[in-house]
Amino acid sequence: MASGKLLVVDDDRNLLELIRIRLESSGFEVYTAPDEVEARTLLAAQVFDLAIIDLQLVQTDGISLMTEAHHMSPGLPVIILTAHGSIESAVEAMKKGAFTYLTKPFDARELVLSIERALENRRLTTEVSRLKELVRERYDFENIVARSGEMQKVLESVTRIARTDSTVFIHGESGTGKELIARAIHVTGARKEGPFVAINCAAIPETLLESELFGHEKGAFTGAVRNSKGLFVQAHEGTIFLDEIGDMTLATQAKFLRVLQERQFFPVGGERPVSVDVRVIVATNKVLENEVAEGRFREDLYYRIRVIPIELPPLRERKDDIPVLAEHFLKKFGGSMKKTITGLTPRALQKLMLHDWPGNVRELENTIEYAVAMAHQEIITDDLVLPAKDGSTDGQIKPLKEARDDFEKDYLIQLLEVTRGNVTKAAELAGKYRADFYNLLKKYVISPLDFKKK
Numbered sequence: 001m002a003s004g005k006l007l008v009v010d011d012d013r014n015l016l017e018l019i020r021i022r023l024e025s026s027g028f029e030v031y032t033a034p035d036e037v038e039a040r041t042l043l044a045a046q047v048f049d050l051a052i053i054d055l056q057l058v059q060t061d062g063i064s065l066m067t068e069a070h071h072m073s074p075g076l077p078v079i080i081l082t083a084h085g086s087i088e089s090a091v092e093a094m095k096k097g098a099f100t101y102l103t104k105p106f107d108a109r110e111l112v113l114s115i116e117r118a119l120e121n122r123r124l125t126t127e128v129s130r131l132k133e134l135v136r137e138r139y140d141f142e143n144i145v146a147r148s149g150e151m152q153k154v155l156e157s158v159t160r161i162a163r164t165d166s167t168v169f170i171h172g173e174s175g176t177g178k179e180l181i182a183r184a185i186h187v188t189g190a191r192k193e194g195p196f197v198a199i200n201c202a203a204i205p206e207t208l209l210e211s212e213l214f215g216h217e218k219g220a221f222t223g224a225v226r227n228s229k230g231l232f233v234q235a236h237e238g239t240i241f242l243d244e245i246g247d248m249t250l251a252t253q254a255k256f257l258r259v260l261q262e263r264q265f266f267p268v269g270g271e272r273p274v275s276v277d278v279r280v281i282v283a284t285n286k287v288l289e290n291e292v293a294e295g296r297f298r299e300d301l302y303y304r305i306r307v308i309p310i311e312l313p314p315l316r317e318r319k320d321d322i323p324v325l326a327e328h329f330l331k332k333f334g335g336s337m338k339k340t341i342t343g344l345t346p347r348a349l350q351k352l353m354l355h356d357w358p359g360n361v362r363e364l365e366n367t368i369e370y371a372v373a374m375a376h377q378e379i380i381t382d383d384l385v386l387p388a389k390d391g392s393t394d395g396q397i398k399p400l401k402e403a404r405d406d407f408e409k410d411y412l413i414q415l416l417e418v419t420r421g422n423v424t425k426a427a428e429l430a431g432k433y434r435a436d437f438y439n440l441l442k443k444y445v446i447s448p449l450d451f452k453k454k
Helices: 013-025 036-045 062-072 084-095 108-142 149-161 178-187 206-214 250-262 288-293 299-305 319-336 346-354 360-374 400-419 423-430 434-443 449-453
Strands: 005-009 029-033 050-054 078-082 100-103 168-171 196-200 239-243 279-284 308-311
Touching: 005 013, 005 036, 013 029, 013 108, 029 036, 036 062, 050 062, 050 108, 062 078, 062 084, 078 084, 078 108, 084 100, 100 108, 149 178, 149 308, 168 178, 178 196, 178 239, 178 279, 206 250, 250 299, 288 299, 319 346, 319 360, 346 360, 400 423, 400 434, 400 449, 423 434
Parallel strands: 005 029, 005 050, 050 078, 078 100, 168 279, 168 308, 196 239, 239 279
Antiparallel strands: none
């Protein structure tokens, strides 16, 4: 079994064939190119683990080709082959990103050793980056609030489907955490060591979305000054997440359907298909059944992506999660702003629980961030949470005790107005002893004399 896919570029066809034979005998999968044109074609169509490039090529130099290769495949290790008289140029190549260089003639064992070191270095670099990303993603996953029964069901589904390669369709309102669930599926799945690539289809102009997804050839359109690999190639052996899939144009939908069916596509302006191995997760806040009925979304694509549907409930339907989410965001923003925040007052928490949250978790996060930024003490008070606009009460219901006290005070005032401040008559109407009635007046600082004057 090959231990790596290699590209070898050299205009000496005899040397090229010799290198191919020796590397294949060492277990590598080898592609060769005798010139820059063939090399660019292979780089555009394949995902390589390493490239070996001769410093002196027919039309250009190896450093220029290496630069192009790095544009198309960032992080690709490159070994430069050079003659003794051009060592200085080879050193310059290393400054510009080559892993190392070998002088001709070179020993086959030395070449294999250099390749193995380069591949190991890339593996370690990739592993460090992956672990950093994994720590962040797992931290997020652990903090997906799942106190409510609705979210428990969602996370149970995530656990069941994570190890499969089936396409996942996530539906939910904006701000419900669709990308967070997609990352959780990736991190807990079999592809967790591969890349996770996300794109918001609604955020990319429709004229550029196809190029972003599938890449393009140099000269395919104005501004395409070099070949570019798309996001599907970047997600090779990992997961690609397409948010707001409902905003994809019909033309791009047709190309996306081909990827789902055949795992192949043509870059914009390309003549050769590119194969990829990716897991696809899509999401939308639109009702795609309506989009299909209106002719804005392909029916065949709809059924192709809706293999494993996950419905994310809005925050207003899982209010059990609000206190824990609020506590999480208090810690997050308290730490980033270097403030000691111990919690919310009961009134502040009640306002959070009564709000409908049209912006869902994202709106709650923004609300807590504002409250922490404006706080002057260790506890968040209700005036910092969903502050009323234009002096309105924002339709919030008062706490029971406060509402009862307000009612009781208004009731006493009405009695005294009716009886013109006669406490005895007011007490009789209220069904209270005169002494108890006086205690109530004292509690609310109400004077019967004020009403006698009226």
